[in-house]
Amino acid sequence: MATGNDQIYYQEGTEGQHVHEEEHHHGNFITTYIFSTDHKMIAKQYLFTGIMWAFLGGLLSIIFRLQLGFPGMDMSFLKPILGGWINETGNLDPTFYLALVTMHGTIMVFFVLTAGLSGTFSNYLIPLQIGARDMASGFMNMLSYWFFFLASMVMLYSLFIETGPAAGGWVVYPPLSALPQAIPGSGTGMTLWLVAMVFFIVSQLMGGINYISTVINLRTKGMSFSRLPLTIWSFFLTAIIGLLSFPVLFAGALLLVFDRSFGTSFYLSEIYIAGEALPNVGGSPLLYQHLFWFLGHPEVYIVLLPALGITSEVIATNARKPIFGYRAMVGSMIGITILSFVVWAHHMFVSGLNPFLGSIFMFLTLIIAVPSAVKVFNYLTTLWKGNLIFTPAMLFSIGLVSLFISGGLTGIFLGNAAIDIQLHDTYFVVAHFHLVMGSVSFFGLMAGVYHWFPKMYGRMMDNTLGYIHFWATFVGVYLVFFPMHYIGIAGFPRRYYSFTAFDPFNAFVDMNMFISVAAILTFGAQAIFAFNFFYSMFKGKKAPANPWRSNTLEWSTPRFPEHGNWPGAIPMVYRWPYDYSKPDAKEDFIPQYVPFSATPESNLPHEEDTYGIEMEGEETKKMDEPHAK
Amino acid sequence: MATTTTSVHQEEVSDKNLWGGGVSPLKVSYGKLMMWFFLLSDAFTFSALLIAYGMSRYAYPAFQGAVDEYVFSQAYWPIPEKVFEAVPFLHGIDLPLVFVGIMTFILILSSVTMVLAVEAGHRMDRKAVTKWMMWTIIGGVTFLSCQAWEWSHFIHGTEEGGRMLDGSIFHGANLVMNQYGPPLFADLFFFITGFHGFHVTTGVVLNILIFYQSAVGKLERRGHYEMVEKVGLYWHFVDLVWVFVFTFFYLI
Numbered sequence: 001m002a003t004g005n006d007q008i009y010y011q012e013g014t015e016g017q018h019v020h021e022e023e024h025h026h027g028n029f030i031t032t033y034i035f036s037t038d039h040k041m042i043a044k045q046y047l048f049t050g051i052m053w054a055f056l057g058g059l060l061s062i063i064f065r066l067q068l069g070f071p072g073m074d075m076s077f078l079k080p081i082l083g084g085w086i087n088e089t090g091n092l093d094p095t096f097y098l099a100l101v102t103m104h105g106t107i108m109v110f111f112v113l114t115a116g117l118s119g120t121f122s123n124y125l126i127p128l129q130i131g132a133r134d135m136a137s138g139f140m141n142m143l144s145y146w147f148f149f150l151a152s153m154v155m156l157y158s159l160f161i162e163t164g165p166a167a168g169g170w171v172v173y174p175p176l177s178a179l180p181q182a183i184p185g186s187g188t189g190m191t192l193w194l195v196a197m198v199f200f201i202v203s204q205l206m207g208g209i210n211y212i213s214t215v216i217n218l219r220t221k222g223m224s225f226s227r228l229p230l231t232i233w234s235f236f237l238t239a240i241i242g243l244l245s246f247p248v249l250f251a252g253a254l255l256l257v258f259d260r261s262f263g264t265s266f267y268l269s270e271i272y273i274a275g276e277a278l279p280n281v282g283g284s285p286l287l288y289q290h291l292f293w294f295l296g297h298p299e300v301y302i303v304l305l306p307a308l309g310i311t312s313e314v315i316a317t318n319a320r321k322p323i324f325g326y327r328a329m330v331g332s333m334i335g336i337t338i339l340s341f342v343v344w345a346h347h348m349f350v351s352g353l354n355p356f357l358g359s360i361f362m363f364l365t366l367i368i369a370v371p372s373a374v375k376v377f378n379y380l381t382t383l384w385k386g387n388l389i390f391t392p393a394m395l396f397s398i399g400l401v402s403l404f405i406s407g408g409l410t411g412i413f414l415g416n417a418a419i420d421i422q423l424h425d426t427y428f429v430v431a432h433f434h435l436v437m438g439s440v441s442f443f444g445l446m447a448g449v450y451h452w453f454p455k456m457y458g459r460m461m462d463n464t465l466g467y468i469h470f471w472a473t474f475v476g477v478y479l480v481f482f483p484m485h486y487i488g489i490a491g492f493p494r495r496y497y498s499f500t501a502f503d504p505f506n507a508f509v510d511m512n513m514f515i516s517v518a519a520i521l522t523f524g525a526q527a528i529f530a531f532n533f534f535y536s537m538f539k540g541k542k543a544p545a546n547p548w549r550s551n552t553l554e555w556s557t558p559r560f561p562e563h564g565n566w567p568g569a570i571p572m573v574y575r576w577p578y579d580y581s582k583p584d585a586k587e588d589f590i591p592q593y594v595p596f597s598a599t600p601e602s603n604l605p606h607e608e609d610t611y612g613i614e615m616e617g618e619e620t621k622k623m624d625e626p627h628a629k
Numbered sequence: 630m631a632t633t634t635t636s637v638h639q640e641e642v643s644d645k646n647l648w649g650g651g652v653s654p655l656k657v658s659y660g661k662l663m664m665w666f667f668l669l670s671d672a673f674t675f676s677a678l679l680i681a682y683g684m685s686r687y688a689y690p691a692f693q694g695a696v697d698e699y700v701f702s703q704a705y706w707p708i709p710e711k712v713f714e715a716v717p718f719l720h721g722i723d724l725p726l727v728f729v730g731i732m733t734f735i736l737i738l739s740s741v742t743m744v745l746a747v748e749a750g751h752r753m754d755r756k757a758v759t760k761w762m763m764w765t766i767i768g769g770v771t772f773l774s775c776q777a778w779e780w781s782h783f784i785h786g787t788e789e790g791g792r793m794l795d796g797s798i799f800h801g802a803n804l805v806m807n808q809y810g811p812p813l814f815a816d817l818f819f820f821i822t823g824f825h826g827f828h829v830t831t832g833v834v835l836n837i838l839i840f841y842q843s844a845v846g847k848l849e850r851r852g853h854y855e856m857v858e859k860v861g862l863y864w865h866f867v868d869l870v871w872v873f874v875f876t877f878f879y880l881i
Contacts (some may be wrong), residue, residue, distance in 0.1 A: 130650075136659035136662075136663065137659065140663070205667070205670055208666070209666040209667055209670070213659045213663045216653075216655065217653045217654075217658075217659045217662060219651070220651060221649070221651030222649060222650050224650055227650075243669065244670065247670045247671065247673040248673055248674070248676075250677075251678050252677065255678075255681065255820065258816070262804050265812055266813070266816060281794075281812065282689070282811045283813065284684065284685070291677055572651075
């Protein structure tokens, strides 16, 4: 009985793949570009939305950086855009400053580095690199984007309402976020924030279960987990983290909605506000912090892991060397995934957490340094004595490694409960996470765009502009965030509108000014990227089939892959994706679809044993020959 | 085991290359896989809510003293048996947890009928699938109706009511005031059982869809009844969650 059932399911699995093969339909404008179920188009939609958000999020930070660098400056020239948020004397409204900080964080963390990074590259690369026609469910994938779009629209709308967007910090701690009378931003702006986040979580959930199911079920023949490119490993683990952590934020956000709108007391207790005692008793704001950080910390790895995965691929390709320690890389990513769930309370060391618990969380937090260091050493050893080709993507990847080291080191400071008491909520923290999470993920995103642009649009991006963009961004990021460490150690709290009222802080006015100027220049440099991106899309040099001489399967597709990716059968996979500069090989790369029987000169003794197994896929092999050359 | 030796042999070969790509390694379709992962995610949502319940509850003292002397008070967490002791048409009789026991039994029974529907699907027996889906829907709707009565009774309260902190007497409960104990007890009760009830409602809607597709022969034409299995997974999950909700709110 049981065997009979299993056979049915087995057939269905393969049947599902065949159904996709027949989907070479040419849709109209709406089904091709808007409500598309093609993973490649959905990825581009995510990328466009992500770039739009990145510029907006960056712009918000420039506005508050102006206030920080030049306290009390006359911003009347912004009145046409910001209207009432510039007050009578031409200063930035202090409550709007808080809203700017909040929205900058929310937009960058969720809309750019979660949706823009993982949404773009998980969608684009998973089917192409594992050898699948599309995601397991194209329809759910489309829904996932449109829920994200809906979340984007609600969040964008909240920027334009009279009381302003949410202003309680991107972590939206109650009671500040729960009481509309606390600050203007906790009114309608906060409601819209929560609505947008609920849609966002739904989008993440639909995307995530799709990525996971696709990687498990739709790998082409021969693509075992130990032959998966590290990009796919990172997207797979990212999706698992999102799947398990976002629902907890979902629960926490729903409880907050009830506290705000329906009079419950989950997070509220014994509060006096404006001389009035609120009726709420019994709740605990700490409950929210636990629920939030159970997502919030894994979220760091949701934005980080895809960037690290992309870097592994780009560095191995452009160093013309196999990635050093493939298994160690996978192992450390799994280690990071598991550990990411048991460290959340290190964000709460000063919240009145039991110091004993604090020491446990400190211990667990510091363990994360081990897999992180393994990854860094593996990047460095991959680069070591490689034939480095400095494409813009490669530069961004090397830049990523540099930022990961310098930002990661300060994580060891902050993970210590005792040191965190001094540094908590200062600019030291801001410096730390902007380097290790913000910049690293952003560099990963950029590396990915430069590397896969030829596949996405069939054209090359301009290298010179790419180099200028890289150096301006790399130097700029260090100039912005490195001085913040000193300011933080000096005790500057984050999220403050102005420091000039405190004498000791006046000594740092120059440094704040310097940071602001550097931030404006770095932000301005991104225009180079925008120009390069859009110009190359239409006018760039035509891309060859495999511009980086890379091993992974996406480069075996035609220049403009249609829905279904490969015109013939899906190529079969015979080897891992990192056969670069293999001794005695004819070329310095051997793509994954080349069987060992075709490369007798370079095979290692144990690889010749696999000849027999390859014969099983004889009929598939014939089909991919046109792409092999 | 009616399998021949050759098919056993084939199975061994395919097991060896199970994770080598080109096959579904867990021997389930992607749709079922997605349902499993959705349920895993949903389990974390409910876990978060139940942990929130635990944290809130243990912030309050429990009632100390003899059970006979128990009265509702804002000072301690109520004893569930004293709160949920009413049964429709048996007004004034103290029947602790009887009604919710019946509800739970009905929901579990609907899981049994769901299993029978899935089993009938394996046999490609359209009539039986339709019949058992029908019973599952009836079970789900009955559970929801019982919950509606339970909520209504909880909201309207008892004749004696309970003493609020300001000394007044309040009857029943809402999201702000609660005769049975601290407001958080009512808040969590409404939120968590409500959230679960929403899941049951969704499940009933899905069941009706599948019932319809089975009744008109759509699933038969498709050649398999896997959709029944998928909604079955969801339905069993919702039942399992209820077991936890029941344990937390009513038993301990």
